[in-house]
């Protein structure tokens with residue numbers, strides 16, 4: 001039986017109905033049209049589905065949609081302000097830190113969470129911080145450079 | 157499947173006790189939701205404990221720390237007093253999964269899931285942690301090593317859940333440490349692991365110790381012989397040698413793609429010795 005859930009997504013109040021065993025990722029993608037978060041594995045290993053819940057980065061494939069009740073969710077769709085990209089997005093483009101792009105929304109959300117806690121991370125801290133995100137295309141170096149560069153911009 | 161998110165422990169126990177079919181507690185979901193997705197479990201009822209306030213708290217009391225069952229490992233790693241008192245327990249909890257998993261996973265879930273390779277469990281066992289269990293017949297406390305009974309099986313009875321993990325207060329010069337061997341540097345399952353906690357008496361002589369090993373038997377093992385090997389010593393070469401021998405002797409591991417019996421048995425000794433050295437240093441020994 002579907003359950004009614006009310007939550008906040010990227011600052012907007014949102015209501016949806018979902019099955020109790022449906023993942024937050026499926027809710028975002030299939031019911032709310034927010035297809036930024038991707039399903040790479042569905043088991044918490046790849047990080048392509050990363051979003052923030054109450055200020056912490058999680059794999060939305062390992063969260064139930066019903067758990068979102070009363071929580072604050074942030075997805076990659078909320079990263080840019082209108083047409084103004086977030087520094088992480090700008091730097092990912094500048095450094096060509098993506099090829100197919102499937103991992104990118106997850107990397108952006110994980111990097112955002114990392115920089116919120118640690119505005120000036122070392123390369124090692126970035127690599128450990130992003131170890132829950134897999135990329136089959138870039139070899140990671142360009143991603144690390146983009147995050148370092150974005151961190152610099154964000155520190156001002 | 158029915159999903160419930162009660163606000164009190166009593167309500168949670170009531171739901172679990174009354175459940176007709178299969179009922180599961182949901183903490184961080186990093187084991188449960190993976191198993192549901194794989195079709196290994198099909199719960200009729202899931203009881204989410206994250207809305208039970210006392211279970212979200214880390215409390216420091218005269219008798220130690222109480223870590224609520226819904227406290228995430230990320231939250232443990234942000235608690236300065238806990239890190240100071242039990243650095244080994246906190247570093248073990250911090251090794252579980254990625255940042256994403258850390259935001260959700262709990263040490264209680266790690267314990268209840270009862271994997272022999274569970275990272276936080278050897279550290280909790282070494283620490284002498286207790287599980288506070290609530291059930292239809294009231295409250296009971298058991299040593300954490302008595303929770304897992306085999307791979308994927310625990311000793312909780314129908315309707316029971318763990319409300320919190322208690323860590324004893326640290327007295328005098330004490331230290332603990334946890335080490336695991338994995339072929340990568342991050343995001344992998346322990347091939348072998350060791351947790352050591354010890355307390356020093358006069359002149360740096362170890363007066364109390366507990367040693368636990370992971371991934372070398374069907375459940376995490378408390379190795380009393382290994383502790384005996386270092387009690388009464390200043391962790392000199394001879395004591396370390398005896399500790400390593402006792403650790404290896406306690407192993408009854410499996411051969412699998414992650415490691416052979418021989419490898420696990422040998423590395424158990426190495427990790428137990430190194431963890432003891434770190435714990436000794438943390439306790440202020442030289």
Ligand SMILES: Cc1cc2nc3c(=O)[nH]c(=O)nc-3n(C[C@H](O)[C@H](O)[C@H](O)COP(=O)(O)OP(=O)(O)OC[C@H]3O[C@@H](n4cnc5c(N)ncnc54)[C@H](O)[C@@H]3O)c2cc1C
Nearest residue numbers: 044181183184185186187188253262265266268274275318
């Ligand atoms: C990508 C990934 C990487 C991982 N890496 C590691 C790792 O490096 N090391 C490691 O040890 N583990 C690892 N795990 C496994 C898992 O994250 C841990 O075991 C974690 O600690 C489980 O905690 P949880 O709160 O998410 O448990 P849940 O999934 O919520 O629960 C686990 C089990 O315990 C039961 N349970 C939970 N809480 C209670 C309670 N209070 N009372 C009674 N029963 C309860 C549940 O019903 C369920 O059966 C990983 C998992 C993933 C997905």
Ligand code: FES
Nearest residue numbers: 040041042047061
């Ligand atoms: S899809 Fe969630 S971690 Fe891979």
Ligand code: FES
Nearest residue numbers: 099100135136137
């Ligand atoms: S760009 Fe293709 S997976 Fe990362």
